[in-house]
Amino acid sequence: MKRTFKSFQLEEPLIFEKSSPGKSAYSLPPLDVEDTPVGEILDPEHLRDEISGFPEVSEVELISHYTRMSTWNYHVDLGMYPLGSCTMKYNPKLNERVSRIPGIGLTHPLQEDEQCQGNLEILFQLQEYLKQLTGMDDVSLQPAGGAQGELAGILMVRAYHVERERPRRFVLIPDSAHGTNPASAIMAGYEALPIPSDAQGRIDVQALAEKMTEDVACLMLTNPNTMGIFETYIEEISRIVHAKGGLIYMDGANFNALMGYARPGDMDIDVLHLNLHKTFSTPHGGGGPGSGPVACKKILSPYLPLPTVRREGETYRLDDDPPGSIGRLHAFYGNFGMVVRALCYILTCGRDGLKELSEVAVLNANYIRRGLEDHYDLPYSTPTLHEVVFTDSRQNKTGVTTLDIAKRLIDHGFHPPTTYFPLNVRGALMIEPTESYSKEELDAFIEALIAISQEAAENPEKVTAAPADAKLTRLDEVRAARHPVLRWLPDDKSS
């Protein structure tokens, strides 16, 4: 059965355009204290005027507004969402239910430790399980996203060097790394030095050895890297970096490939971050909230961001004291709601289940690789784990690009993979299927991409004009950037 987009989508204006005076979608209890006029409590200059243009809609209109808009989104529950290095896996419903248990979700962050023992236990348990899974010695759940976890890790590296001698100047970053890596290094006061990939798609060990000096604070590597390739020479890399007194930071974005098979802690990694919204199934929410716990070896423990949770007998305590810490990254304890979901996931999957997840994620990616390698250019023949990167070089002959292939996939009923990343691969199509989807879904995806490859050869206009079946055709991104319209304004002011 050919998979196509056929959905029932209604047009829907902006909430402001739908608004009319006097409507509302709320109810409040009557005021139960004496009704002092606002003017007697505050001075007139404190008070604002009515908010011009603010929405006024009924509850029914509000629900239909968002329901209609929701049908314009592709999502994980609809089908495979193969964004590489994003790990768009199934988000279990039980996680959602557990996070909404009132005793857990309706607790104030500044209650005394004795008044939130349940939530402290949740934090503590996840810390412990993440230590097990990564083979690291200590964990802080503070960072509110992957990039903040990276920043935390690099700040810890810096604190380590400062305490020993001097901060050093450079952070080495492979050319296949996420853009957040160099951006985080800069925020920590470092300069980013790129390391090229070798002919197999791994870190060029020779180049690393040449660039690794006593001015280098750390190497930031992603393992497996963004091409899905394991850094097989990790022990040699580690020796090179550590011999010069440097540290190794690992971006744990691709940890979904490793659970139960290998642990960063056993690879001489000094510090890493994990993405709970990738490996541990917390929902991506249209861009967030995520969560980026940072884990480290003992030598870096004193610098972990605050607070962490420790157990004293039967009691859990927030530890806000360590003087060496890089400090706070969040007003409270990071994205606790994501911690609850991740713990729920670990308990539900169990030891063997977690290993099976990684196993099937790698199996699925390799199955897709085999299914497509006769049709798309594979820039590296090196074996891959949980994801695979192809290019558009074969399709280019008829003028079809990665962007076109991606857009045409929409007409075939799939969300496109990550495109034009990693940057060291020209025209990259980066596919990560995850463990979640059935063989039928994988086969349909493979067939869709093969069909597009044939279309590219025989009928390229069909591909370059895609998508034809989505709610909108291709959007003019140049216009959006040249003439930014970043908010709605009432008619007379709208551009």
Place this chain on the structure above:
Amino acid sequence: MRYISITPEEKKRMLEVIGVDQVEALFDTIPESVRLTQPLEIPEAASETEVLDYFRSLGEKNFSTDRWDSFLGAGAYNHFIPTLIDSVISRAEFYTCYTPYQPELSQGTLQAIFEFQTLICQLTAMEVANASLYDGASALAEAVLMALRLTKRPKILVPQSLHPNYRKVVGTYLANLDVQLADIPVVETGGMDLDHLKQSLNDDCAAVVVQSPNFFGVIEDIREITRLSQETGSLSIVVVSEALSLGLLKPPGELGADMVVGEGQSLGIPLGFGGPNLGFFATQDRYKRQMPGRLAGQTVDSQGRRGFVLTLATREQHIRREKATSNICTNQGLCALICAVFLSALGKQGLRELAEQNLKKAFYLRKLLGSSLEFSGKTFNEMVVRCDADPVEIQRRLLDDGIVGGLPLGRYFPDRADQMLVCVTEQNRLEKIERLAEILTGVEGAS
């Protein structure tokens, strides 16, 4: 394993297609020496019932606001949440999708972000707002970094009335930059010492940070603080940790602010033990290319129909890498959606009514507390109370009445160990407010 859809037979067939005998062979690139050999110390899989029971039992150990009357605020507020919010955000179309990289398949998310950006602009009276950041504290840190980029000056003035945890987060973000953070003390109103501010301002200052209502609940003179800072060419960054106050108080944009950042948790997000929260970030149009984070913008498709895309991405890490305005990749998408739904549900009238209820209930407590109040300045829904006994002790006593009291300030300010920061919202009922006042003023002991 119910989260996997591949049967053992299918696994076998897939391995045949791939051309290996067993699945372990796919991991051959991992050297033996770093392979995991012993099983992890993680329990066997638990059933749905067991998992639910475990988490419910943990929930019972917390003094949560469904069972206790709480007077805690200090950056996290217990407000009414309309039922319809959970219905909207429980749609998998919203919560299981990702950053809208493919706009043709993400118009729902993009339009929601565009509406959120507009609502934040309306609320703050600013010209542009981004698609959100992690929380109020990191939003402030990003604003400070932006002020440093814009002015190229080395000093930031920070009041002692700023939330202490926000202050710490700013300190973490700035730790390795050559920047000086200078404190501005508070006066007896609880507001910023303006004389001290005047003396501290010079052309080294990149920005003046002002929180209003401030950590002690006091409404600051944003207009005057902004005027003074702009006179010396430094920027004015207004922080709002209680976003509901914007439903009633004069918006910082009308008072001249260059940036308005804050915490949106009050607008429909459950307390959630402090996270996920929602950092909002608004500024003037002329500064938009220096903003951190995602931005949704309006455009048209190839047939001229209105649509939305992520835009001005040349500021961002995935394009600019080490030259980006920030390392942030997240927008707090689902929390921004919550906020947009909340503001749309309450609307023009409801937001005002809710804010007024907070003001009036808190004012009622103020009157009951009378001379026990530490500061004379006007407040919205929080206030500092001087206690005769140790506030930590008072907190314990309040538990007998089913009340989780305010925040003992000694935790952050050793010289205020006799004080408690109390918050009153629409959720606190009259009899509990009166009981709290009795115990705080020592009129009556625990009954």
